Amino acid sequence: MGNQNSVYIISGPAGVGKSTISQQLVKQLQQSAYISGDDISHMHVNGRQKPWESQEEINLIWSNILSLTKNFLLFKNDVVIDYVTFPSEANWLKETLTDMNVTVHYIVLWANQDILLKRDALRIPEHQMGKRCLELIQEFEDAEVSEENILDTSEFEDHDVPLIVKEILNTRKYIMV
């Protein structure tokens, strides 16, 4: 053991605060990298499919996230992955990293539907998810995320982000075994 690096998968539906929380979390880690799945996804310019309509596109995105994660681990960094990640994908990532002596934390941020829709409406129009926002909530409910991996942020206010980050850093139940 010893010197074990961590990978934090920060997941959850649109509008739940993945990016805000991930970016604060990565700053709390001594040597760290931030991987935005959305940024990775948009590196694909022509020929890109919508990830939620194309398993091929999802495979490409996860190949890229995996490669970057491995490289950052090899260079002794903790890694924060900010992306809509379902349990099957988190499990695949964890299995694939088995021989790298790494702890994988899987956190599905949650909030009630009203909050999510309200936050989505506050985004600039190009970033609004609209109908897709509701579909995502349903997909997470269908995926039967383990209770242990859920972090409900409904009761938190915007200025509570440091508390949420602390909870992620100090709670062992998010670690995938």
Add this chain to the structure above:
Amino acid sequence: MGNQNSVYIISGPAGVGKSTISQQLVKQLQQSAYISGDDISHMHVNGRQKPWESQEEINLIWSNILSLTKNFLLFKNDVVIDYVTFPSEANWLKETLTDMNVTVHYIVLWANQDILLKRDALRIPEHQMGKRCLELIQEFEDAEVSEENILDTSEFEDHDVPLIVKEILNTRKYIMV
């Protein structure tokens, strides 16, 4: 042969137009990905060194660029890499991709020093390179880039970007052999 994908390395000193030209180029390719070395570099948050002062940081960045390039090639995309790339790095990338049936084009954009400094001064202050801009010009001169790989843009105007992109797409001399 047949179905050979291409990798375009768009290099050159700061202010020469790498990003503008790369982003137009990637749109001209049927299935394509755009990799910004600067974006990759900034995924590293804590523990990051300035790349021009740390070979370790450079190695991390190029490991990441290489992994992404390979993945995009495996998924049948052409790849545009937008980054300060010296001949030794371009050669390493080409050698490392040898078994992937790919054509690597290496383009070092150039302009006279006055133009580069003027463009640097026009950036928002956080993005200005200042002294580093002059150092980079010197480093490219010291690296003795082959005449064949240089594309001098001094005579082009801003609205000429499509002409430069056409030149990159249609000129075989940029292909590394």
